[in-house]
Amino acid sequence: MTLTSTPESPVATPRRGLILLAASLGAFAVFLDNNVVNVAIPTIQHSLHLSRSGIEWIVSAYILFFAGLLLAGGRLADVLGHRRLFVIGTAVFTAASVLAGFSNSETMLISARALQGIGAAMLTPTTLSVITHAYPEKKEQAKAVGIWGAVGALALAVGPVLGGTLTQHVSWTWIFFINLPIGLISIALALYALPRQESLARRSIDGPGIAASSLALFGLTFALIQGTHDGWTSSIILGAFALAAIGMVAFFVRERRASDPMVDLTIFKDRVFVVGSAVLASWAFGLFGIYFFTAIYLQDVLGFSPTKAGTAFVPMALLMAVGATIAGSISHRVRPNRMVALAMITMGLGIGATTLVGAHSSFLGLMPAFALIGAGGGFTVPLGAMVVNTMPPEKASVASAIFSATREVAGLLGITIIGVVLSSRENVRLHAGSTSVNAFLSGYRWALIVAALVVMASGVIAYFGLPRTIDAQTAFDVEPTAADTVLALA
Numbered sequence: 275m276t277l278t279s280t281p282e283s284p285v286a287t288p289r290r291g292l293i294l295l296a297a298s299l300g301a302f303a304v305f306l307d308n309n310v311v312n313v314a315i316p317t318i319q320h321s322l323h324l325s326r327s328g329i330e331w332i333v334s335a336y337i338l339f340f341a342g343l344l345l346a347g348g349r350l351a352d353v354l355g356h357r358r359l360f361v362i363g364t365a366v367f368t369a370a371s372v373l374a375g376f377s378n379s380e381t382m383l384i385s386a387r388a389l390q391g392i393g394a395a396m397l398t399p400t401t402l403s404v405i406t407h408a409y410p411e412k413k414e415q416a417k418a419v420g421i422w423g424a425v426g427a428l429a430l431a432v433g434p435v436l437g438g439t440l441t442q443h444v445s446w447t448w449i450f451f452i453n454l455p456i457g458l459i460s461i462a463l464a465l466y467a468l469p470r471q472e473s474l475a476r477r478s479i480d481g482p483g484i485a486a487s488s489l490a491l492f493g494l495t496f497a498l499i500q501g502t503h504d505g506w507t508s509s510i511i512l513g514a515f516a517l518a519a520i521g522m523v524a525f526f527v528r529e530r531r532a533s534d535p536m537v538d539l540t541i542f543k544d545r546v547f548v549v550g551s552a553v554l555a556s557w558a559f560g561l562f563g564i565y566f567f568t569a570i571y572l573q574d575v576l577g578f579s580p581t582k583a584g585t586a587f588v589p590m591a592l593l594m595a596v597g598a599t600i601a602g603s604i605s606h607r608v609r610p611n612r613m614v615a616l617a618m619i620t621m622g623l624g625i626g627a628t629t630l631v632g633a634h635s636s637f638l639g640l641m642p643a644f645a646l647i648g649a650g651g652g653f654t655v656p657l658g659a660m661v662v663n664t665m666p667p668e669k670a671s672v673a674s675a676i677f678s679a680t681r682e683v684a685g686l687l688g689i690t691i692i693g694v695v696l697s698s699r700e701n702v703r704l705h706a707g708s709t710s711v712n713a714f715l716s717g718y719r720w721a722l723i724v725a726a727l728v729v730m731a732s733g734v735i736a737y738f739g740l741p742r743t744i745d746a747q748t749a750f751d752v753e754p755t756a757a758d759t760v761l762a763l764a
Contacts, residue, residue, distance in 0.1 A: 296463035309433025339391030341682030367393030368457025375450035438584030490521030498690035549739030550661035555684035556732030563688030597652020615737035621650030622730030
C-alpha cells in the first residue's frame with residue numbers, strides 16, 4: 275500500500291538493502307506492537323488496577339490515533355518528504371513505547387498508547403513508499419516488498435507468543451521496551467541510507483480536514499467505550515455522539531469544497547469500492563473484537579498462562595497467512611464474489627463456533643473454531659488489493675489509504691461495540707446472581723454471536739455486490755501476497 279507517490283532520484287544499489295532493512299524493521303515494530311499488547315491485557319489490568327473501559331482504552335487509544343491520522347500521514351509525506359517523515363514517525367513511536375514501558379498509571383499508559391498511534395500513523399505510510407522508490411524495477415520491487423511482507427508476517431506470528439512469554443517470565447513492560455533497539459536501528463539506517471533530496475509535491479496539509487475527521491472518530495469512540503459506564507442517555511455521552519456527527523459532517527463539507535482534498539469523495543460512487551470497504555470493515559470488526567476479548571477469556575476463565583494464551587492464536591494467524599497466499603491461484607477458478615462470500619461465511623461460522631466453548635475448554639478444543647476463523651479470514655485478505663486494482667490509477671492511492679483507515683476504525687468499533695454487548699449481558703447475569711465467571715461467559719457468547727452475524731451478513735453483501743466475472747480475478751494477482759497479508763492483519 276503506497277499512500278503517496280513522489281519522484282525521487284535513483285538510490286545507489288549498495289544502499290538499497292539498508293533502506294529495505296530500515297523499512298522492514300519499522301514495520302516490524304508497528305505490526306508487533308498490535309499483537310503483543312492483547313495477550314498482556316489481563317496482566318496489565320491486574321497490575322495497574324484498571325477498569326474494563328480502561329483496558330479497552332489501552333487498545334482503542336492506539337487504534338483511534340493510528341486510524342484517525344493515517345490519511346494525514348500520507349499527506350505529510352507529500353509535504354515533508356518520505357525520509358523526514360519516516361525518521362520522525364519512528365522516533366515518536368519509539369519514544370512513546372519507552373514511555374508506555376515506564377507507565378505506572380492508567381492515564382500514563384493510555385496517553386503513551388495514543389502517542390504510539392500518532393507515530394505509527396506517520397511511519398506506516400512511508401515504509402512501502404521508500405521501498406518502491408528504492409526499487410523502481412517491477413521485478414526487484416516485488417522481491418523487496420516480499421521481504422518486507424515476510425518480516426511483517428514474522429511479527430504477526432511471533433507477536434502473541436513473544437508478548438505472552440515476556441509478560442509471564444519477565445514483565446509486561448518489556449512488550450514496549452523491545453521497540454527501543456528496533457527503533458534506534460531503523461532511524462540510524464534511514465539517516466544513512468535514505469536520499470536527502472526529494473521532489474516534493476506542492477500540497478497543503480489540510481488541517482481542517484484532519485481536525486474534522488479526528489474529532490468525529492474521537493467523539494464516536496469515547497461514546498461507545500464510556501456509554502456503559504456513564505449511561506447512554508447521560509449528557510456527556512450524548513454530547514460525544516453529537517460531536518462525532520458534527521465532525522463527520524464538517525469533514526465531508528470540507529473535502530467536497532477543498533481545491534486539494536485529503537480524500538476524493540467521488541471514489542464513493544464506485545459500487546465495488548463501497549461494497550469492498552463494507553466487507554473489509556466487517557472482517558476487521560469481527561477479528562479485532564473477538565481477538566481482544568478472547569485473550570481475556572483464555573487467561574481469566576480458562577486459566578491459561580500468557581505464553582499459552584499467545585500460542586493459541588498462532589495456528590489462526592498461520593492459517594490466515596496460508597489462505598491469503600493461495601487465494602490468488604484459487605481465484606482463477608472461482609468467481610470473486612463467491613470466493614469472498616464463502617470466506618466471510620466460514621469466518622463467521624468459526625466465530626459462532628467459539629460460543630460452544632465453556633469454562634473448562636482445552637487448548638485443542640479451541641482449535642477447530644480458531645481454524646475456521648483463520649482459514650476464512652485468510653481468503654478475504656486479498657480483497658483490498660482486488661478492489662484497489664479495479665480503481666482508476668489516479669484514485670488507487672487514496673483507495674488504499676481509505677481501506678487502511680476503514681480497517682482500523684472498524685477494528686476499533688469491533689472492540690468497543692462487542693465490549694458493550696459483553697458488559698451489558700455480564701451485568702444482567704451478575705444482578706441475577708450468577709458467578710463472575712458464568713456472567714462473563716454469558717456476555718462473551720452474546721458478543722461472539724453479534725460478531726458472527728455481522729461477518730456472515732457481509733458475506734451475503736459480498737456475493738451480490740462484488741464482481742461476478744472471472745476477469746475480476748486478475749486483481750488478485752498482486753505480488754507478493756505476503757504483503758497483502760501483513761497489511762490486512764496489522
